[in-house]
Amino acid sequence: MAKGDFPSRRRNPKLRSVVALPRAGDVAQFTVHEINNLLAVIGSGLRLLESDAS
Structure with a gap:
């Protein structure tokens, strides 16, 4: 095993990821979008x- 090569990071062809994790930027963009929608509803x-x- 090479330096910095962790067993959990090595690829195993038998194990495939079923769920793709979102990137941090995607989560932040989604959160800002939802807050913006909430503020729009409150304003309305x-x-x-x-x-x-009146």
């Missing part, structure tokens, strides 16, 4: 409340 609800009040 506030506008509806303001229009009902």
